Amino acid sequence: MEYSAEAPRRVLTGITTTGTPHLGNYVGAIRPAIAAAAAGERESFFFLADYHALIKCSDPDQVQRSTLEIAATWLALGLDTQKSVFYRQSDIPEIPELTWILNCSAAKGLMNRAHAYKAAVQANEEAGEDPDFAVTMGLFSYPVLMAADILMFRAHDIPVGRDQIQHVEMARDIAQRFNHNFAELFVLPEAVVDDDAAVLQGLDGRKMSKSYNNTIPLFDTEKRLRKAVNKVRTNLLEPGEPKDPDSSTVFQLWCAFADADGVAYMRNAFAEGIAWGEAKKQLFERINDELQGPRQEYERLMADPGHIESVLRAGAGRAREYSVPLMAKVRDAVGIRALT
Numbered sequence: 302m303e304y305s306a307e308a309p310r311r312v313l314t315g316i317t318t319t320g321t322p323h324l325g326n327y328v329g330a331i332r333p334a335i336a337a338a339a340a341g342e343r344e345s346f347f348f349l350a351d352y353h354a355l356i357k358c359s360d361p362d363q364v365q366r367s368t369l370e371i372a373a374t375w376l377a378l379g380l381d382t383q384k385s386v387f388y389r390q391s392d393i394p395e396i397p398e399l400t401w402i403l404n405c406s407a408a409k410g411l412m413n414r415a416h417a418y419k420a421a422v423q424a425n426e427e428a429g430e431d432p433d434f435a436v437t438m439g440l441f442s443y444p445v446l447m448a449a450d451i452l453m454f455r456a457h458d459i460p461v462g463r464d465q466i467q468h469v470e471m472a473r474d475i476a477q478r479f480n481h482n483f484a485e486l487f488v489l490p491e492a493v494v495d496d497d498a499a500v501l502q503g504l505d506g507r508k509m510s511k512s513y514n515n516t517i518p519l520f521d522t523e524k525r526l527r528k529a530v531n532k533v534r535t536n537l538l539e540p541g542e543p544k545d546p547d548s549s550t551v552f553q554l555w556c557a558f559a560d561a562d563g564v565a566y567m568r569n570a571f572a573e574g575i576a577w578g579e580a581k582k583q584l585f586e587r588i589n590d591e592l593q594g595p596r597q598e599y600e601r602l603m604a605d606p607g608h609i610e611s612v613l614r615a616g617a618g619r620a621r622e623y624s625v626p627l628m629a630k631v632r633d634a635v636g637i638r639a640l641t
Contacts, residue, residue: 325509
């Protein structure tokens with residue numbers, strides 16, 4: 302499938318298959334991405350980054366399980382795979398091929414400046430180890446694989462957190478070097494950071510993250526969801542005492558699932574001294590109401606991995622309509638051509 306300058310802008314999002322989605326992932330990334338894709342204003346590409354997972358995870362079963370869980374999550378939450386291209390990274394053989402070709406022109410000095418690599422080197426030096434102790438080529442050249450993911454589909458907009466901006470800038474640098482040296486084949490991507498995107502606090506009041514072990518799983522049972530909500534940290538204010546909503550994790554979670562009227566209602570309830578137990582009860586009910594239907598669909602999908610596999614393979618077929626012709630042009634540009 303050929304790229305046209307008149308085509309809608311393309312947005313591309315990768316999800317690394319190393320964990321189980323939680324409420325923070327849902328509110329901050331999955332829900333807005335699916336809503337934007339449904340609006341149809343841009344061409345949307347979503348992929349399961351299982352090659353990237355190998356950099357962080359050496360447990361094959363975890364990588365496979367996470368792939369299943371993440372795919373089921375996006376489908377259960379309503380991702381329309383007819384409107385969006387939804388695929389597994391490892392099903393696109395052109396991606397590792399492009400990665401190698403980009404490796405052959407990407408500057409090592411650029412890779413030296415990657416945040417993840419610099420952090421690993423610093424940690425080693427502080428521990429008295431060799432600077433590159435336990436640093437794999439996967440970690441070192443991660444930005445080139447990410448560049449291949451982006452450039453392969455000529456994506457314009459890459460939604461990322463601030464910690465990932467550098468990788469998009471690296472992809473842009475790599476694309477510029479290739480375009481200058483060989484042929485103008487790649488779109489120069491731009492990082493898109495939504496400062497208004499919700500960043501949920503976890504059970505302990507810090508950012509909800511697997512790193513802190515303070516997450517609320519997205520599709521756990523109702524019983525476990527209620528138990529997790531009840532663990533959210535609060536202060537010692539008694540029922541009837543006014544409470545500050547703006548410093549409350551309970552209120553912040555409520556805002557992520559409530560409309561404007563609901564937010565106003567709970568803010569007033571805090572001013573009137575709602576008991577923490579009652580606030581958490583209402584929070585659980587609000588979250589559960591939104592997730593109950595998708596949870597049932599998630600459980601159905603998890604029981605039918607063959608269906609998910611067929612969806613991903615179909616998505617790979619659509620993705621390769623873009624990757625195969627572009628890769629043919631890349632090969633020709635660098636001199637990998639038939640001799641006749």
